[in-house]
Amino acid sequence: MIRLAANLSMLFNEHDFLDRFAAASQAGFRGVEYLFPYAYAPDTLGELLAETGLEQVLFNLPPGDWEAGERGLASLPGREAEFRDSVAEALRYAQVLDCPRVHAMAGLLPADADQHEARAAHHATYIENLRFAAREAAKVGREVLIEPINTRDMPGFFLSRQAQAMAVLEEVGEPNLRLQFDLYHCQIMDGDLIRHLEQQFAAIGHVQIAGVPERHEPDVGEVHYPALFECLEALSYEGWVGCEYRPAADTRQGLGWGRDLGLLPG
Numbered sequence: 001m002i003r004l005a006a007n008l009s010m011l012f013n014e015h016d017f018l019d020r021f022a023a024a025s026q027a028g029f030r031g032v033e034y035l036f037p038y039a040y041a042p043d044t045l046g047e048l049l050a051e052t053g054l055e056q057v058l059f060n061l062p063p064g065d066w067e068a069g070e071r072g073l074a075s076l077p078g079r080e081a082e083f084r085d086s087v088a089e090a091l092r093y094a095q096v097l098d099c100p101r102v103h104a105m106a107g108l109l110p111a112d113a114d115q116h117e118a119r120a121a122h123h124a125t126y127i128e129n130l131r132f133a134a135r136e137a138a139k140v141g142r143e144v145l146i147e148p149i150n151t152r153d154m155p156g157f158f159l160s161r162q163a164q165a166m167a168v169l170e171e172v173g174e175p176n177l178r179l180q181f182d183l184y185h186c187q188i189m190d191g192d193l194i195r196h197l198e199q200q201f202a203a204i205g206h207v208q209i210a211g212v213p214e215r216h217e218p219d220v221g222e223v224h225y226p227a228l229f230e231c232l233e234a235l236s237y238e239g240w241v242g243c244e245y246r247p248a249a250d251t252r253q254g255l256g257w258g259r260d261l262g263l264l265p266g
């Protein structure tokens with residue numbers, strides 16, 4: 001059975017962040033994910049989860065200076081110490097929030113450098129950093145995820161293709177380092193969604209969805225999500241499916257797709 005998690009960075013923006021938990025619970029979600037918890041004390045978020053009966057299913061490591069445009073530290077040469085601190089901080093929150101997995105965003109390639117050389121340096125840093133993160137996470141029973149992100153939304157993002165992610169997972173070789181498979185990004189960069197799900201299934205630690213190309217509700221646009229849910233069911237996927245889209249209008253009114261598929265209460 002597909003289990004939907006509400007992405008509180010994108011859904012329920014009609015409410016202040018802390019009020020989005022109750023809104024998601026009232027709409028029938030049982031899990032939540034969001035970009036970052038760090039603006040709040042972990043206990044505050046933990047109490048909200050307990051009050052609303054929601055599970056925390058995912059959040060990201062501190063990404064560097066987000067406001068200045070940074071999008072993760074994992075592949076950035078020279079930022080290894082900061083990356084290691086970010087792993088410790090994320091795992092501290094993961095334990096309080098009882099969150100089984102955290103996403104380590106790869107970061108951006110420098111626009112003004114020789115791309116071949118920069119890629120090689122980022123790749124080497126990425127492998128070492130991810131190995132470190134996975135080993136630290138394993139000590140406290142958590143997984144670390146990597147996610148290919150499309151370069152139209154995030155120009156220069158280091159990890160952008162499904163095959164690149166699979167090669168990285170293999171090279172790092174840590175069993176708790178897994179794939180965050182965002183079907184929205186995959187459709188834009190690689191397509192062939194069902195075959196990618198099937199071939200990469202063993203590596204998948206989390207799935208995310210959105211309509212393509214506008215990143216609105218999953219029943220809007222070029223991707224036929226009922227077929228992808230059937231595929232995940234056929235593969236006996238037991239993880240969460242994060243609803244990481246920007247509602248076209250009111251979040252709750254836009255959840256009809258989930259109710260129609262029997263994935264959210266009517």
Ligand SMILES: O=C(O)C(=O)[C@H](O)CO
Nearest residue numbers: 035060103105147149182
């Ligand atoms: O943008 C996405 O698709 C994500 O899942 C990331 O968490 C963004 O940071």
Ligand SMILES: [Mg+2]
Nearest residue numbers: 147182208244
């Ligand atoms: Mg995503």
